[in-house]
Amino acid sequence: MKLNPGYKTCIGCAEPIIVSQVLDSIENPIIVSLATGCLEVASTKPSDKIWPVPVIHSTFGNSAATISGVESAIKVLQKKGQLKKDVKLLVIAGDGGTLDIGLQALSGALERNHDFVFLCMDNGAYMNTGGQRSSASPYKVKTSTTPSGKITFRKDIIEIVKAHNIPYIAQASLADLDDLKRKAKKAFESKGPAFINVMSPCIRFWKFDMIHLRKVSDLSLNTCFWPLYEIENGIYNITRKPDKKIPIKDFLEIQKRFSDLTSEDILEIQKYVDKKWDYLVSMSDNN
Amino acid sequence: MLKLIIKGIGGEGAKTAIEILSKAANIEGKYFLAYPEFGPERSGTPINAYFKMDEKLIRDRSPIKIADIILVLNDKLDRIDFELKKGGILIINTIEHKKYNYLNVKSISKIPNVAMLGALIKVTGILKKESIEKVLPKEFLSQFNEGYKQVVVK
């Protein structure tokens, strides 16, 4: 199952690609709880026929709380024998709907152990409303609400989710579509909550050229800005290592949102990326 | 309409006492309104519990300003007869009292409410003894009966 054509996202938007990969990873019927955001606005008009699955959208921050209600209802119906299908539940939210206004509902749903997959499409800011910063925005990035560069580092959502002791967590990107699909399948098949964090490059606000569409994701992998890994029952596993680790400068310099970085800034960011990568390597090597 | 106030310290069972009275009144087909003093949950501070009873519908839910009967679960309380009407009945949990009906609950039980209900029924007869006995859990029957027996009537 994939999204039908007709969605009104920007040309080159990653979101429909990510969602189609995830929807296509299993055969089961899926219900989607969709947070307010770019994809939601671009695909849910009454006349639109884009979604091949039932979708519910209520507000920006509550998509995990909404799916909690759906999941409980389904469990009761299954228990009563009124629903025989093995329905899978998928929340789709951006970084705002996951890390900021959505964090409370997400945390609640994870802690209560509802059986669902939470897909976060992280483009590093509130793009749908004009590119304001979110807590997922990278250090020193220029956004409409951090015109001089964001002074804090990103929230590590993977570690926050990991603190809830859920069975499956994964990070993926468009650098490896098969890896993303495999992770989606694993997430749907695990019992209890699962979380997938996918980097979603945004042409409009990251300000890179269209020809770099594929390159941006490849660079995120090879600079270790966005490692591809999973945590299964607390055990870390890097699913695709870079052939050769390259400087973060390469990733940053093709995006105009980083055009004001000083060499000091870049050094800081390199340190941060290295620290995170070393941590990951040590966690997965210790298995 | 009968108006009764139970005064105590949080944890002494004033709230439970009016629940018991409500259930007993219900068995006898009476109409009643029963409510604890409204406020945030807390123990260790003075609490009033209100009980109104009548043969017919009671429509007035305002607090009781003048009571026919006051049941005092703790003798350390201040102004125990503040709301008592002229000629009203007061029963107090204490070793000895010059003016009012009293019962020394210490010898019967730790939590005074059930024994004091026994005293209440003996002194006032506002409900049948059997009605309360029907409603009380078995393990509390003896406290109730002791209170009934031992209350000193003035």
Place this chain on the structure above:
Amino acid sequence: MKVKALNGQQAAVEALRQIDPEVIPAYPITPTTGIPEGYSKLISENKVSGTLINVESEHSALSACVGASSTGVRTATATASQGLMYMSEVIPVVSGLRLPILMYVGNRAISAPINIHCDHSDSMSVRDQGWIQIYCEKAQEVYDLSFIGLKLAEQVKLPVMICMDGFITTHTLEPVKIESDVKIEKFVGEFRPKNTLIDFKKPKVFGTFTMPDEYIDYKENEEIAMKNALQLYDNINMQYNRLFDNKFYPKVSHYKTRYADYVIVAMSSVCGLIKDVVDELRGEGFKAGLLKVRLYRPFPYKDVEDALKNAKGVVVLDRSASFGSKPPLFSDVKNCFIGSIQSYVFGLGGRDITKEDIKEVFKKMERKDYDHTVRYIR
């Protein structure tokens, strides 16, 4: 039929036990904590088949209701005051999605300053959002109107708020006539909505993105549903009355309003006290009356107009304010009466109103002491 000693919260729990919704998401707040508490006890005793979601906030409670109800099951929750305020983002989502969710509100004042006692500012703050609102005078009404309200909600596809006065009704024990499970089940029937999230053959988007050319049509449909609710209420009330003797809950109730010179219009628990005052004044030859409004949204304009048409003067008692303007109930009643009418606000934050206050309100109107201001009963 059994008579039990129950307070408003317990009456709600009893109604929920008999309705047996599949999902109850709830977040506890005074004065309705007893509802999720009571319901979780029923679950632990295997007396109900549904599930309770102990969500992490009221916003999530109503959000989870949206999810569950869209899946096609009966859903209920309970809240008050700040909880309802926190839910208020989702309140119009529920009515906009036409979900017949049942919500109990233990009417309580809203901050600031913080106050946990009774007034109507919480439910009144969301009165425009397309929810059916029913105000209950006592626990008995909470019980019976749960079923009438739910049936109405499911027929017109709008959510329903069953309101009861915080502490005064939520925490006060009274005799409540409980009907048999079998009869209630028959009255309430089954809930089988057509379009749900589990329709995979014709998958639908719930909560579409609309442009100016479409949005207003959705809203007009909500208005039409409210109109239908106004008509259908009487039918459902009659059905209930046929099944259960002596239980009759019209949209408004007259208490000696016929041939009354001066009528107070009010809602909820204060009506009990007003009836006592009306009796006393009638005893003195003063022709007082009470019009109690039960169904507040949709507002029963015609019923109120008919009831008030022969009065010399009308007084409206509101238990909430609309700062800078006239209070809610007054604003609606004003459309139903041409003549001397006075607005009063009383009981905010749980402040008592006495018999003397009510008598004074009647007497003032008789002395033609009225004006265009909003008077506060202190």
